[in-house]
Amino acid sequence: MSLAPAAPLRPARVLRYAAAIFVCVLFTVPLLVTLNTAFKTPAELTQVLSLPSEPTLENFRIAVAEVGPAVLNSLMITIPSVVLSVLIGAMAAYPLSMMDPKKGRWIYFLLLSGMFVPFQIVQIPVFFVTRAIGVYNTIPGLWLVHVAYGVPICTFFMRNFFATVPRSIYEAAQVDGCGPAGYFFKILMPASFTGIAALAIVQSRSVWNDLLFAMTLTASDDVMPVTAKLNGFVGAIQVQHGPLMASAILTVLPMLLAFLLFQKAFVRGLLGGSSK
Template structure:
């Protein structure tokens, strides 16, 4: 009797998961098919293209090709910097006791509640006066600074899940706090770093507000701005828009597929490490 109930629950769970997968995958499939359709076939959404129309990808790379490289040059260093700062800041907060640590932790958490629109204008003038407007290093700085509260929050909670006995044993063996962090704790936190790297890379790669505010030319403009340019108030170029969208989605999807196990372990707080 219990086995039949478990089988029904398994079937129901799998049915729900398959249904959710179809819901999430359908827009991607439609975008992929549309990227190969000619303008005359665009309106036939749920049909296969009669022939492969490569012109959409030619237009997408012709108008947005450099911006994909810019997105990569912005995302990779910004992710590394934000992870490094978040880990270094989260380490002492995970081991601090008393009201001082809680106060610092609370102040950092408030940074997660500040929407970008509030600091948009002051940030514009600040970056401009620093001489970093419309530059890739300027985008590194902004994304890293804005990610510090979340990265610190994430890594602090991950480090707190590591048994404190590991830290105490390292101290008994003559390992200092800095050595323990760089040689023991950080290498043991690979799953948490991988999970945070995927979250941050997706957020930075898909950013549009920072990109529109702080870049104006193809020298630093990321792909999201170029993709948005295919849709205007007068016309939407669906073919090139879908083609550029598919190209933009592939790097983040590939990163997730490569590190999905570490991503899941990291979200679970390092279970099983």
Template sequence: MFPTPIAQASKPVQWLYRTALPLSLVIWLLPLIAIALTSLRGPADILSGNYWGMPTQWQVVSNYVSIFQGTPLARYIVNSFLITVPAVAGAVVLSCLSGFALGVYRFRLNLPVFFLFVGGNFVPFQILMVPVRTLSLRLGVYDSVLGLVLFHTAFQSGFCTFFMRNFILDLPRELIDAARMDGATEFQIFRKVVLPLVRPAVAAVSILIFTFVWNDYFWATVLIQGDHAMPVTAGLKALNGQWVAQWHLVAAGSLVAALPPVLIFFLKQKDFIAGLTMGATKG
């Protein structure tokens, strides 16, 4: 049923694994290495077609200084935080409440409602472009930070509810019944019994949703037009000049834009792994 561990596999399989794994890793890292090198190049290298060789003109500091001095990248990063943090908080709060309702209470429409949350994750988001844009115009939140916050909160709540409901469903029912016998209200059960037990799951889903929302490009270009609310993923195109493509600045800006989710993952990786493996063992 399960694959044989590499340590127990035959010698040819072990040799193939030890050869293929580093090779696959290098191939996967090649685009990232190219972007890192491009962020250190001068424009002469780009114009001459030197994309993969070592830079002939090193601009280690000047490229990164230029993207903050000559472009609105700092504003884009602030916008991304203004969009991502409230959207993550809203989606996680709503999903914890809905996950508690679907995981604790037994009612006739429990499964249909749960499948409604799950089914939304299978809808291709491209087909929602026109109705979501029309709805944002009618609500008066088009081309605003609030519009993206509301959309991401609603759109990510389905996945978060699916995630949280399964964790809450695995909690011992005896704990909830004991709290009710002690006179605790439903909100007290949710706040003092359920939430502390699913804290690793909350941390894991928060990191995932932060990455999803921060890296969004499609909806940022659909719902935002002006620089006043543009997140960094969609704003990177502004790092190009009007007549000349400044790919060395775009590469530097891309690396800066990727830092927040990477740092959050490495700072919270213990909570992330604990949330994903929560309930994997018994006892």
């Protein structure tokens, strides 16, 4: 049986493949260089693209000792901040999704205005406010800041997601004697799990990677998150490249694990619940 001849490659398809390969290389090479550098001795750091002749785990030992407690701090900051942001944002989005668009438009825009305020504008005022109320250099102080910045984007996302849920479900719940609170917690939130999972991953990445507030609102190692701790490997005269690369790898692992666990829910949530 003869095989059918392959279709000729068109220039447009070749360009698409070339662009896809270029983007893959663009994102992959820094990761490979980071992994390669993490196993090198200080004497081999100048040879960026060469493989380590004598791979060592000393950089990872230093990374665990220096960054390990900071990773726990970041987890203690990220998890409550994300849970509170998503919960408060969902509770704010629920009535907005049920209201007449014309009546709730201004409330919606007022909440969304928080998304357009750059961190740098409020950096100094937030510093003085946290000191005044006694939460400077504390993990709850970072919770307050991240929740304040996370609620607008969570409200925006969940309001659009709740709008895809048919209104007939709410009417059927009312017939069965379910009130607004019961409908929200027992029906709407479980039905929106994919959207909540996608939002939680996006918000977790934002909180986990924050450096500005981490440097502004913390002063001791007991509270300092991992991003601020990584900055400690960069000195005014010398940069500890090996421990820095090893620490960067350890820092990526929690977010990578979270994405792998909720990958399907993340993709479905970004599609706006179209697969429900």
